[in-house]
Amino acid sequence: MTKIKSLNDLRKLRDQLQSSIELRENAESPDAVVQVKVGMATSGIASGAREVFNFFAEVLPKREVKAIVTQTGDMGYKYAEPIIMVTLPGKSPVVFGKVDIPKADEIIEKYIKHGELVDGIVPESYKTI
Amino acid sequence: MTKINQHILTCGGTGCRASESKILAARLKEELKNFDLDQNVKVVESGCFGFCEKGPIVKLLPDNTFYTQVKPKDAKEIVEEHVLKGRKISRLLYKDPTTNETIDESKSMGFYKKQIRIATRNCGFIDPENIGEYVARNGYEALGKTVFELKPDDIINTIKASGLRGRGGGGFPTGLKWELTAKSESEKKYVVCNADEGDPGAFMDRSILEGDPHSVLEAMAICGYAIGADEGLIYIRAEYPLAIERLKIAIKQAEEVGLIGDNILGSDFSFNIKLKYGAGAFVCGEETALIHSMEGFRGEPTLKPPFPAERGYFDKPTNVNNVETLANIAAIINKGAEWYSSIGTEKSKGTKVFALAGKINNVGLIEVPMGTTLREVIFDIGGGIKDGKKFKAVQTGGPSGGCLTEEHLDTHIDFDNLLAIGSMMGSGGMIVMDEDDCMVSVAKFYLEFTVEESCGKCAPCRIGNKRLLEILEKISNGKGTRDDLFLLRNMSEVIKDSSLCGLGQTSPNPVLSTLDNFWDEFVEHVDDNKCRAGQCKSMLKYVISEDDCVGCTACFRVCPTGAITGSKKEVHIINQDLCIKCGACMDKCHFESIELIA
Ligand SMILES: Cc1cc2nc3c(=O)[nH]c(=O)nc-3n(C[C@H](O)[C@H](O)[C@H](O)COP(=O)(O)O)c2cc1C
Ligand code: SF4
Ligand code: SF4
Ligand code: FES
Numbered sequence: 001m002t003k004i005k006s007l008n009d010l011r012k013l014r015d016q017l018q019s020s021i022e023l024r025e026n027a028e029s030p031d032a033v034v035q036v037k038v039g040m041a042t043s044g045i046a047s048g049a050r051e052v053f054n055f056f057a058e059v060l061p062k063r064e065v066k067a068i069v070t071q072t073g074d075m076g077y078k079y080a081e082p083i084i085m086v087t088l089p090g091k092s093p094v095v096f097g098k099v100d101i102p103k104a105d106e107i108i109e110k111y112i113k114h115g116e117l118v119d120g121i122v123p124e125s126y127k128t129i
Numbered sequence: 130m131t132k133i134n135q136h137i138l139t140c141g142g143t144g145c146r147a148s149e150s151k152i153l154a155a156r157l158k159e160e161l162k163n164f165d166l167d168q169n170v171k172v173v174e175s176g177c178f179g180f181c182e183k184g185p186i187v188k189l190l191p192d193n194t195f196y197t198q199v200k201p202k203d204a205k206e207i208v209e210e211h212v213l214k215g216r217k218i219s220r221l222l223y224k225d226p227t228t229n230e231t232i233d234e235s236k237s238m239g240f241y242k243k244q245i246r247i248a249t250r251n252c253g254f255i256d257p258e259n260i261g262e263y264v265a266r267n268g269y270e271a272l273g274k275t276v277f278e279l280k281p282d283d284i285i286n287t288i289k290a291s292g293l294r295g296r297g298g299g300g301f302p303t304g305l306k307w308e309l310t311a312k313s314e315s316e317k318k319y320v321v322c323n324a325d326e327g328d329p330g331a332f333m334d335r336s337i338l339e340g341d342p343h344s345v346l347e348a349m350a351i352c353g354y355a356i357g358a359d360e361g362l363i364y365i366r367a368e369y370p371l372a373i374e375r376l377k378i379a380i381k382q383a384e385e386v387g388l389i390g391d392n393i394l395g396s397d398f399s400f401n402i403k404l405k406y407g408a409g410a411f412v413c414g415e416e417t418a419l420i421h422s423m424e425g426f427r428g429e430p431t432l433k434p435p436f437p438a439e440r441g442y443f444d445k446p447t448n449v450n451n452v453e454t455l456a457n458i459a460a461i462i463n464k465g466a467e468w469y470s471s472i473g474t475e476k477s478k479g480t481k482v483f484a485l486a487g488k489i490n491n492v493g494l495i496e497v498p499m500g501t502t503l504r505e506v507i508f509d510i511g512g513g514i515k516d517g518k519k520f521k522a523v524q525t526g527g528p529s530g531g532c533l534t535e536e537h538l539d540t541h542i543d544f545d546n547l548l549a550i551g552s553m554m555g556s557g558g559m560i561v562m563d564e565d566d567c568m569v570s571v572a573k574f575y576l577e578f579t580v581e582e583s584c585g586k587c588a589p590c591r592i593g594n595k596r597l598l599e600i601l602e603k604i605s606n607g608k609g610t611r612d613d614l615f616l617l618r619n620m621s622e623v624i625k626d627s628s629l630c631g632l633g634q635t636s637p638n639p640v641l642s643t644l645d646n647f648w649d650e651f652v653e654h655v656d657d658n659k660c661r662a663g664q665c666k667s668m669l670k671y672v673i674s675e676d677d678c679v680g681c682t683a684c685f686r687v688c689p690t691g692a693i694t695g696s697k698k699e700v701h702i703i704n705q706d707l708c709i710k711c712g713a714c715m716d717k718c719h720f721e722s723i724e725l726i727a
Contacts, residue, residue, distance in 0.1 A: 003387040005395040007273040010264070010388075017265035023136055024254060027191035030236075040215035054169070057134030068191040069134060071215030 022061065026068050032089055034060070034067040034112055039083040041073055048100060049082040055104050056084075065112060080122055086111060095122040135170045135212060138188040140253065142177030142339055143332075143371050145184035149201055150174075153185055156204035164208055176340015178253035179494035180240065183223065188235060188253070195235035196221040226490035226512045240491045243510050245472065247480050248296075248456035249333075249496045252340030257375050260382040263343040269388050271462035272347050275354050276396045279462075281311060284355040288458070290466035292478030297323055297414070297451030298529065298555050299631075300477070300544040306448060309438040311356040313446035318358035320349045321423075321442065321449045324365040324372070325407055325414035328527035329578055331558045333482040334452035336494055338365070338372035341456065342379035346389055348450075348458035350400040356448050361402040364419050366409040376404060411528070411582035415630050416441075416449040418584070429584045430630035451556070453482055473499035477543030481554065487524075487561035488515045497542075504538040507561055518563040522646070526555030528575045528582075529635030531642025532568065551642045553635070567664035568647040569654055573601045575639035583632060590633030593624040597640060605665040609655040618644060663727045666710050670726050673714075675700050677722030684714035684723065 004010050018025075026033050038053040053071055060067040072085075080097025086107065087093040096107060097120055110116040139145075139154040154174050161167040178186045183197035187207070194217055196207070203221060210216045222231040223238060232238050246252075255262035263269070275284060289304030310318065322345060326334040338345060349361040365373060380402055383389035391399040405423045407413050413428040420442050422428035441447025457479060461469045470478045477499040483506065486492055490512030497506060503523060507513070514520050522532045525542075531552035533540070540546050544554050562571065576598045585591045597620055600613050621637030628634045644651060653659045660668040673684070673693075680698040692708040695701030703714070715723040 003385075005387070007277050007394060010269060010273050010394060014264050014267065014270070017261045021255065021262055021265045023133070023191050024138075027193055030191075030193070038215070040213070045214070054132065054134065057169075058132040070192040073214060073216040 019061065022066075023068075026066055030068055032066075034065055034089065035087040035093075036060070036067060036069045036112075037072045037085040037087075038069070039073075039081065039085075040071040041081075047081045051101065052082050052084065052099050052104050055101055056108075059105075059108060060112075063108065063113075065108070067112075083122070088112065088115065096120045097122045133169060133171045136190040137170060137172045137207075137212075138175045138190065138253065139172060140176075140178050140184055140186040141174035141257075142181065142184075142336060144177065144181030145186060146371065148185050150185035150199075152201045153187070153199060153204060156201045157187075157208065160204045160208040161212070164213055166208065166212060170212055173256045174258075175254060176252040176257050177336040177494060179249070179336070179496075180491070181494070182492035186253075187221075193234045193236055195223055195232070195238065197223050239512060240493070240495070240510055243501065243505060244496050245480050245498050246496050247460050247469075247472075248344075248453050248482055249337060249340065249494070250460065251344065252336060255341065257340055257342055258378050260343060260379065260386065260388075263341070267463060268343055268459070269347055269383075271459035272350050272354075272388065273394055274462060275351050276393055276398050281355045281357065284351060284462070285311060287462060287466045288355075291461045291469040292466075292473070292476075293454065293457055293461065293469065294477060294544060295451055296453035296457075296481065296556070298526075298553070300554060303450065303454055306438060306450070307352060307355050309436070310358075310446050310448040313439050315446050317360075317445045318356055319442045319445055319447040320352045320356070320358050320361040321416075321419070321437075321447055322349055322361065322363040322455055323414060323416065323419060323449055323451050324363055324369070325409075325419060326366065326369075326452070326556065327409070327411035327414045327582070328556050328558050330486050330560060331484050331527060331556050333484055333494060333557050335369050335372050337452050337456050337482075338369070339375050342372075342375045343383065344456045344459055345452055346376075346379055346383055346402055348455035349402060350389060350393065351458055351462065352448055352450065352455070353400040354398055356446075358448070359399050359401065361400060362405050362423060362442070363402065364405045364407055364413075364423055366407045368409050373404065373406075380404075410584075411578070412584045412630070412632050415632060418630070419449065420447065427584075429586050430632075432629060453557075474541060474543045474546075476545055481542070481557055483557045483559045485511050485559050485561070487559075488518065488563040488566070489513070489561040490515055499543045500541045502539050502541055503533065506542070506559065507538070511561065514561065514563050518565065520561070521564050521566055522562045522568065522571075524552075524560040524562065524571065524575075524639070525558070526553030526638070527558045528578050529553050529631065529638055530555045530558075531638050532562075532571060532646055533642070534646045551638075551645055553638065565662050565664070567605075567660050567662035568643045568650050569601060569605050569660070570662075570664050572640045572643045573598065573605065576601060576636070579632065579636040583636070587627070587629045587633060589624045589627040590629075590636065593620055594633075594636050596620060597624070597637065601640070604651065604654050605660070605667070607654070607658045607665070607667045611652075611655055614644065614651055614655065660727060663725070668727065669710065670705060671703055671708060671710065671712070671715060672724055672726060673701050673703055674722045674724060677720050679720055679722070681719070683717045683719065687713045687717045689713065 057069045085095045110118050187196040187199045293303045294300040413422045415430045418428045418430045437447040482496045524532045580594045583590045678700045685693045692704045
């Protein structure tokens, strides 16, 4: 690192560095941010869950959505994999099935950003994961 | 895609390192590579999580999974099962000691629920060897504000208004101390950080230095600006190699980017920090002794006044503060005096870090708001007494403090409340005792420590404490009398009144508080030759049970004093007058027919 020459430079540097620990900061207060859980059972992975997980993990911070993206074991809806569960702050969790990259994109833009529901919700009274 | 989406924090504190956490971290990195995940998952070695007893600790984020007692060989399973497939490994999860349920989020652990972390805000959260992570957590913002936006008086007033009091034991108001040093006229002044930490069992200062060294450096520079000093010294015991190493790295990194050193952040304020090593004598934590030791003289206390604030290191005005005191400073400057003083009790603001130890389920380091009760600390955070035993006493304040009982459990912990019930805040050691602990032995333990550590300068401390210890030994050997109990009290008062420094002035406290709170137990020792906890060896008897003894003669043959009589196939008998209680017979007997009774 080079010398920091003013308070302003220090603050700029701080803002840049914040991304390196943002994931930890968000995890401090999980209920205040968007939580996305991606089902990662073996069959989920086979059907592309890992790509979906990576997509959320990479794209959400870029689009300035404070979020925690985690993976979880089998969610119990094998027919609809890959499965994700999204919890907006203060809302009940919603489960989406057959999520591919375009669907993930739509979920972010419509549901996560604006709270609009999109197709693909797994309607059963899901069990919490 | 190469985006970090998970962090694995491994504890790099002294406790966890002792159980191979460093190898574990390396193994995790290897396994991540094997599974092609090293671009997605970052392994960070942090400072102490406070949960050292159950270490090594590993925390996975963002899902806050808290694994305890993780071994290097668990690395593969963590990567394969948890990181790759999202399945938590239940055998590594923390089990609640009271309900026996596994808890998979650190947020729901009783241990963490009641804690508020200010001084330890970054411990177990950032990589202490990476200044970038400290800066990302708003680090050095307070120093920047100080240097560019605040006047020395503003800082002093803020610290005064915050109500912060010294965490080194005395509880002296920090802002007032800074003001006194600021007012002392001199070209040269010093800021000293007291990292001697001599109390047996205490490790809060070490953990802060290992887990968040920059918080201390930043505070020292702020103090320097406020009092008009350009040089800081950290007095640290040589037995803290990891803390020393982390401090050295931190100073180097801060100097490289211009946050410590000449012309901080391009301003005309300069502040340099050096380390000074102590040999680990308890009395060298006393500020005048500490200063003499740094000057190269014997570490012996001298009379105050003059206070270090007037005449300290090489006779220059010197501000001495404890590590934990300093770790609060940047937070106060950033968040304001009002925020800080909203936490705590009327006369003790903020939080206090305690090292919980003894017969308690969750041994470790905690930070709680002042005013938390002893009961909450011991039962809610500490998880209660080990093995379902009964709580007997809690010792606070180390060798200067006292033993408190059941009836004190609802006391709200702060400087004044603990003093009022005959103990002390001290530096924050807290040792919990159960029914198996003998209070005469406890008093003896602390006195053995002070006798060992007295510098010998004054007679009451040097000779008086030795005499106290001899009387305690006499009592636990079953030779004490009622008169001895009164002698103990009298001598204690004299030593307190006539010693020069805080060591002697407080050394009889463990004796006095045990006499006050456990009088019956002392009386039992002297009147009935009985130790109800079964710890005073001389009061125990080895006896052979008539029903179980088969007369094998094994004990007879092993007894060094010929105390055992009896012939083959007959019940053996121990002559109590000859028995020296070595226990050899009990070890030898295959039929468990020898018992130890109180
Ligand atoms: C025998 C004795 C040992 C002490 N040991 C320490 C110590 O290890 N660390 C410490 O910070 N203060 C220790 N103190 C208190 C210091 O003298 C001093 O009050 C303190 O460092 C001031 O800092 P504070 O105002 O921030 O607490 C000790 C005092 C006595 C009498
Ligand atoms: S009270 Fe004890 S430790 Fe303190 S100066 Fe006197 S002899 Fe030394
Ligand atoms: S305790 Fe030792 S001295 Fe006493 S009877 Fe047993 S072997 Fe002999
Ligand atoms: S050293 Fe690892 S938790 Fe304290």
